[in-house]
Amino acid sequence: MRNADRLCLAHFWLAFVAFAGAAMLGAWQMWVRSPLGAHTGTPGQYYMSVTAHGVAMAYVLSTFFIMGFGYFVAVTALHRPLSGKGWAWTAFVVGVIGVAMTLVTIALGKASVLYTFYPPLTASPWFYIGLILVVAASWVWCVLMLVSMAAWKRENPGRPVPLAMFATVANAVLWLWTTVGMAAELVYQVLPAALGFVQTIDVGLSRTLFSWTLHAIVYFWLIPAYIAYYTMLPRAAGGRLYSDTMGRLTFVFFLIYSLPVGLHHLLMDPEHGNGFKLIQVLLTAFVTAPTVLTIFTIPASLEIAGRLRGGRGVFGWIAALPWDRPMVLAAGLSFVMLGFGGLGGLINMAYGMNAMIHNTSWVTAHFHLIYGGAAVIMYFAIAYEIWPRLTGRQHESLVPLRWQLWLWFVGMMTMTLPWHWLGLEGQWRRVANFNYDNPLIASWGPLVIVSLGGGLLLLASALLFVRNLAVLHRGVVPASARPLYALAVDPPQRLPAALNGFGLWNVLVLLSMLLAYGFPIAQFVVAPSPTAIVHRAE
C-alpha cells in the first residue's frame, strides 16, 4: 500500500494551487489600490477578491499543508504505516467539497464578507457550510494524529515520542481547542442567521467567540515552521539540536499560551471592559515565551553546525553555515521576518498602544510578514525538503529554489515595511480604492507603489515555487536516501509524561480558558447584548 505519499501530495497540491491563485488575486488587489490602478475594478470585484484571497491563504493553504505535513511526519518520524488511511482520504474529499462550496459561493458574489466574516454582515449559507466541512476534515486529521501517537506509544513503551511527532500532535490538540470558538459562532449564531432562521444576532457574543479562534489559529499556522526549525534545520545545517527538552517545552508553551489571549484582538471593542482586556494582555506576554526560547535554541543549534564547519569567533559560525541549502537559507530569512513581525506584534498587544495602529495597514503588514513571511517561507522549505521522498525524484538544481526563496523574502519585506509606515500615517484597512485627490491620501501614493512592487515580486515567487515542485513530478534524477530529522545533542532516553503527552496540558488549557474567557462569554449567555439585524452581503 503506497497511498500515504499520494495522500500527502493531494493535500499539498490543493494547498499550493489555492496559494498560487490567491497570490494572483493579492497582486491584483494591490494594483487596484495603488495610484497606478486607481480607477480599475469595482468594489464588488475587490471585496470578492479579498474574501477569496483571505479564505485561500488563511484557511486552505494553511489547513491542507498542515494536514499533509502531519501525515508525512506520522509515517516518517514514527516509522510506521499511517493509521486510518481510509478516514484520511474521506476527510480529504470532504475538505475538497468544502473548499469548492466556499470558493464558488464567493465567485458568485454571494459571500463578500472577508475571511473574518464578522456578523451582522452575513453571506450565503453555502459559504459557511463549506468552511464547516473544511474544519470537520481537519478534525479527522487531529484524531488521526492522536491515534498515531497513541499507537506508537503502545508499540514503544517507555520511549520518548520523536520530537517532530510530539510537536505535530501538540498542534493537533491546539487546533481542536482553537476551532471551538469559531465553530460555536458558526453553528449557534451565523448559520441560523444565514439560513434565515433568525433575523437578529448578538454581535458582542459573535466577536468574542471568533476572537477565541482568531489568535490561536495563527499559532496553528506557525507551529509547522517551528517543527522545521527544531527537527529538520539542525540536520540540514550539519549540526545537532541544542536541546530536545526546550523543543518540547516550546510546543507545550504554544499549546497552553496561545488560547487564553484572543481578547487582545478586541482591545478597541466596546463590548468588553478594561479588566478582562488587561488580563488577556498579561497572558499574551506568556505566549512570547516559546519564541524567546526558540531564538536562542535554534541559533545555538546552528552555531554547533557552523563551528563544526570551521567557523571561528563570536559570529564567524554564521558565515560558515551551508547557506546554499534551501532549508538553511529559508530559516535564516524566516528569522529576519520573525524579528520584524514579532516586534510589530508586541506593539499590537501593548494594551493602550493598540489604539495607534488598530485596523490600519500596520496590522496588514504584521500578519503578512509573520504568517506570509516567517511561516510560509518555511512551508516552502519543508516542501522542497520532502518532495524528493514523495516523488522519488531529486531537484536537478537548487538554484531556482534559492531564487524563489530570496524573491519571497525581498518581496515580503518590500511589501510590508511601507505598510507599517502607512499604518502609522493613518492608512486604514480593507479599502477597495483610495481617493488620491485627497492631499493626505495622495502623499501615501509613492509608498503604496513601492509596496505594490513587493507584491509583484511575491507573485513571481509564488509561481516559481509551484514550478519548482511541479518539475519534480517529471524529473529524471532519482532521489537518494537522505536524512531528514535532526538528532539532539543529548537524545532523551526517558521523559516525564508531561513532555511525552498532553494530559496535564489539556487540564491547564481548560482552566486557563475558564479564567480568561469564562466571564467574557458567559456574560452574553446570561445577559445577551441588544441584538442587531442580520444584513445580507449580496
Add this chain to the structure above:
Amino acid sequence: MSEGLQQTHERRVLGTELLWAFGVGVLVTATLSLIVFTALTRGINPPSNVERVDPKTLHLSGEFAEQNLGTVVAADGIVTARIIATQFMFAPHCIALPQGQPVTLRFASPDVIHGILITGTNVNTMVVPGYVAQVHTEFARGGELLMPCHEYCGLGHSEMWANVQVLSAGEFKPDRDGRLTCAQR
C-alpha cells in the same frame, strides 16, 4: 558520548537555556510593566466604557436621535460629540471639536460593525451594534483631520469617512444651545 560527559552537557545546556530565559524574562517583564504602569497612571486605556444601546431603535429617540448628533457644549463646559456610523456614512459628516480641551466622542451603529480612527491621533475604536463606543481625548494640535471607517462594513466601505475640524479657542464658538457645526472654509 560517554554517560558522564552526556550528563555534563545536559546540565550545561539546561543551565544556558535557563539563564537566557531568565534574562529575557526580566527584560520582557520590565517593558510590559512600563506599558501597564503608564497606562494605569496616565489613564491611557483602550476605550472600554461598556454601555449597551439597542441598534434597532437608535434613530427613534434618545441620545442618538438625529437632532442630538454632533458637538454639544454642556452648561458645565463639557464637550461631547455624538456620531452615528451607518452604511455608508457618518452623521454628521463633519465634526467640530475644540483644541486643548477634554472631549468625549460617543459613537453608535444601527446596522453592522464599523470602526473609526482619527488621523494623527490615538483616537481609535470599533463601533459595534448593540454598544455605545466612547473615547475621551484631548487634541493638542488644531487642523483638519480625517476620520475614516476602518472596519469592513460592506461594498461602500471605501467611501465612508468623516472630517474632524479641530478649532482653536478663538474659532470654537458654540451657538445658544451649545451646538457647534463645522466652519465653512
Add this chain to the structure above:
Amino acid sequence: MAVDQPLAADNSFEEHDDIDEAALAAVLRIVPLGAAMLAGSAVALAVLGYLAIYLFVFLPRGVVG
C-alpha cells in the same frame, strides 16, 4: 519512494549522523556564546525599537481613554 513504508535505511539516519563526537565535544565548549550574542543583540534592538515607538510616536499623539 513510498512514504508509508520507510526503508530500514531511514531508521539508521535517525539513530546516527556523521558528526564526530570529539569534534562535537570541542565545539560545545564554546556554544552557545555566539547564539547568545546574536539573540541577545536582536532582543536588545527589539526592546529599543519598542520603547522608541512608545515614547516618540505613541505618547506624542495624545492621551486616550
